[in-house]
Amino acid sequence: MELSQEDIAEIQRLLEASSYSELIVETARQRITLRRAGDGWIQETQSLTHPNYVSPLQDDPSSGAAQRSRAKVAATEDGLVNVFPPLPGTFYRAPKPGADPFVEVGSIVNADSVIGIIETMKLMNPARAGVAGTIVEICAANGQLMEEAEVLMRVRPQDGAPT
Amino acid sequence: MKIHRLLIANRGEIALRIIRTCRKLGIESVLAASEADLKSVPAKLAGMTVRLGNSAPAQSYLNIEHVIAAAREAKVQAIHPGYGFLSENVKLARACASAGIVFIGPDEQALEGVGDKLRAREHAVAAGLPVVPGGPVADADEAVALAKKIKFPVLIKAVGGGGGRGMKRVHEPAEMKHQAELAAAEAEAAFGDPRIYIERYVERGRHIEVQLLGDGRGEVVHLGTRDCSVQRRYQKLVEEAPAPNLDDKLRAAIHEAAIRFGKGLKYRGAGTVEFLVDDDRHEFYFLEMNARIQVEHPVTEAITGLDLIAEQIAIAEGEGLRFAQSEVAFSGHAIECRINAEDPLHDFRPSPGTVTTALFPAGPGIRVDTHIESGAVVPPFYDSLLAKIIAFGSDRNEALNRMRRALASTKIEGIETNISLHAALMNGNAFIQGGVHTSFFPGFLEAYLKTAGDRVLAGGVK
Numbered sequence: 001m002e003l004s005q006e007d008i009a010e011i012q013r014l015l016e017a018s019s020y021s022e023l024i025v026e027t028a029r030q031r032i033t034l035r036r037a038g039d040g041w042i043q044e045t046q047s048l049t050h051p052n053y054v055s056p057l058q059d060d061p062s063s064g065a066a067q068r069s070r071a072k073v074a075a076t077e078d079g080l081v082n083v084f085p086p087l088p089g090t091f092y093r094a095p096k097p098g099a100d101p102f103v104e105v106g107s108i109v110n111a112d113s114v115i116g117i118i119e120t121m122k123l124m125n126p127a128r129a130g131v132a133g134t135i136v137e138i139c140a141a142n143g144q145l146m147e148e149a150e151v152l153m154r155v156r157p158q159d160g161a162p163t
Numbered sequence: 164m165k166i167h168r169l170l171i172a173n174r175g176e177i178a179l180r181i182i183r184t185c186r187k188l189g190i191e192s193v194l195a196a197s198e199a200d201l202k203s204v205p206a207k208l209a210g211m212t213v214r215l216g217n218s219a220p221a222q223s224y225l226n227i228e229h230v231i232a233a234a235r236e237a238k239v240q241a242i243h244p245g246y247g248f249l250s251e252n253v254k255l256a257r258a259c260a261s262a263g264i265v266f267i268g269p270d271e272q273a274l275e276g277v278g279d280k281l282r283a284r285e286h287a288v289a290a291g292l293p294v295v296p297g298g299p300v301a302d303a304d305e306a307v308a309l310a311k312k313i314k315f316p317v318l319i320k321a322v323g324g325g326g327g328r329g330m331k332r333v334h335e336p337a338e339m340k341h342q343a344e345l346a347a348a349e350a351e352a353a354f355g356d357p358r359i360y361i362e363r364y365v366e367r368g369r370h371i372e373v374q375l376l377g378d379g380r381g382e383v384v385h386l387g388t389r390d391c392s393v394q395r396r397y398q399k400l401v402e403e404a405p406a407p408n409l410d411d412k413l414r415a416a417i418h419e420a421a422i423r424f425g426k427g428l429k430y431r432g433a434g435t436v437e438f439l440v441d442d443d444r445h446e447f448y449f450l451e452m453n454a455r456i457q458v459e460h461p462v463t464e465a466i467t468g469l470d471l472i473a474e475q476i477a478i479a480e481g482e483g484l485r486f487a488q489s490e491v492a493f494s495g496h497a498i499e500c501r502i503n504a505e506d507p508l509h510d511f512r513p514s515p516g517t518v519t520t521a522l523f524p525a526g527p528g529i530r531v532d533t534h535i536e537s538g539a540v541v542p543p544f545y546d547s548l549l550a551k552i553i554a555f556g557s558d559r560n561e562a563l564n565r566m567r568r569a570l571a572s573t574k575i576e577g578i579e580t581n582i583s584l585h586a587a588l589m590n591g592n593a594f595i596q597g598g599v600h601t602s603f604f605p606g607f608l609e610a611y612l613k614t615a616g617d618r619v620l621a622g623g624v625k
Contacts, residue, residue, distance in 0.1 A: 004183065004187070005530055005531075008525060009525075009526070009527060009529075013527065016526075029207075030208075034525055037572045038568075038571070038572065040524060040525075040526050040568045040571075040572050041525040041526045041572075042522045042523065042524060042525060042572045042573075042574075043522070043523050043525040043531075044521070044522050044523070044536070044537065045521075045523075046536055046537065046538075047204050047207040047208060047536060049208065051201065051202060051207055051209070051212040052209075052210065052211045052212060053201075053211070053213070054211050054212065054213040054236055054237050055213070055236065057201065087512065087513060087543070088515060088543050089513075089515075089543045090219065090544070096352050097352070120515060120543045121505075121513035121543060121544075121545065121546055122546050122547075123513055125512075125513075143219075145218070
């Protein structure tokens with residue numbers, strides 16, 4: 001069985017008239033905690049069941065763990081600067097499909113130059129170089145999911161540019 | 164035909180919302196989940212879960228072949244598309260028809276008739292509804308000529324668009340060329356259709372919509388108004404039912420216009436007719452029709468006592484309308500706040516991640532529709548809606564008070580949210596008074612950010 005919102009409201013009405021300040025209801029599916037908070041009540045829900053898959057899941061190399069285990073490019077000993085995405089999301093090299101990429105290896109950029117787009121939650125966010133210099137390596141593929149700590153590109157800073 | 168097993172081709176709170184009604188009706192729910200959602204709360208609570216594809220929407224929730232394949236694999240009789248994604252896609256409706264699966268939504272004709280915004284305008288005119296002055300334009304020159312005729316400022320809209328995406332406001336002829344080209348390019352990218360049209364921009368307008376249910380044979384009932392004027396960049400933030408401070412005659416005229424539009428299409432299922440209302444002049448204009456269940460449907464459920472998902476299913480089963488207009492009873496007032504994973508203090512920067520704590524309000528008049536619990540992951544691939552908090556009261560004031568308390572006891576940690584922004588909205592004079600215009604929010608936000616900045620300086624917020 002599962003408690004509906006109406007059931008929870010009913011239980012809460014009963015509690016209101018009582019001296020109890022917390023009630024934990026556990027069903028096969030969910031654990032619901034109702035707790036007094038100031039004038040009102042709060043609820044905290046925890047699902048207890050596991051998904052019941054129609055057919056067994058197969059490991060998909062293009063997703064999940066495989067993507068996350070991709071090596072981070074971190075070395076800066078060679079004087080290069082790593083450019084990270086502003087947010088986790090999907091990386092696009094061009095302003096729209098079919099258009100020329102914002103930058104290529106060899107492109108000269110300044111700190112404000114847009115080097116790509118990160119799509120996060122349906123919003124397009126510009127990724128900027130953050131440093132003036134020359135693009136020496138593009139580490140992320142178009143359409144690739146990027147975590148915040150993963151390197152998009154590497155830039156050789158222009159002489160005297162702060163790194 | 165009685166539906167025993169149904170596929171939900173959607174995610175997030177609406178997926179869970181549909182699962183709940185299925186359970187109530189004794190229907191087995193099968194969730195079609197992308198890779199990123201395979202372990203989500205809806206996946207845990209659905210009767211069964213089938214893998215729809217990779218995380219990217221184009222490879223899962225927007226992919227018709229995958230949805231039909233999932234429906235076949237799960238041996239369902241019907242597909243509920245929720246909102247967004249493929250919910251108004253005529254190709255999915257057609258693919259369902261050829262696969263012998265019931266599409267829970269309007270017929271193909273209605274989807275085509277309202278999906279193309281210019282055709283929807285024509286339907287509105289044919290049904291005798293006023294439309295905002297404007298029309299189709301082939302290029303920037305035509306747009307300037309028409310804009311001069313209907314007077315600046317104007318809005319550029321995408322013919323294939325909807326949900327406020329791709330809209331541009333233009334104040335003077337010099338901006339037109341650039342904005343029209345930008346709008347056409349964006350429309351092409353987002354909807355695969357570069358056509359644009361323009362409409363006069365009504366500054367002092369309210370966004371008021373009417374919920375309809377139709378049986379597909381010409382019978383249509385309305386379930387009252389919703390006011391969704393609190394918007395940021397054409398995205399709704401707060402909705403309420405009924406629309407407050409609206410003249411009775413004007414409200415009745417809006418209801419009647421919506422019904423006429425729905426009857427003209429012999430509309431089937433749940434749909435919403437959107438209007439721009441100029442309450443100073445007692446005028447209203449047809450904007451568009453949304454041929455799906457909407458995010459804000461719970462406020463209508465709160466004041467009518469109906470379950471709109473259950474009605475959608477009944478209509479899809481061929482039961483038609485289970486009540487007449489005279490049996491629809493309205494009582495009280497309801498307000499909904501959309502809690503999003505975004506940071507208002509940093510230009511609404513999206514905030515995906517893991518929710519470490521999720522405490523929601525409970526109590527009389529409070530409903531929370533959410534797929535979030537402590538430990539839930541908010542992936543970066545989809546929209547930022549985390550939860551809808553709905554407060555109902557015997558009048559607007561009671562609903563407002565309950566909403567304020569509800570927001571104060573909501574606690575979401577691990578990611579950024581817009582809860583404080585909603586709290587400020589519910590305590591602001593303009594919203595308390597009721598009936599704000601769609602141009603209200605930017606000014607409110609400016610003041611909010613200023614005081615929020617002061618609080619930061621004072622060490623009041625992190």
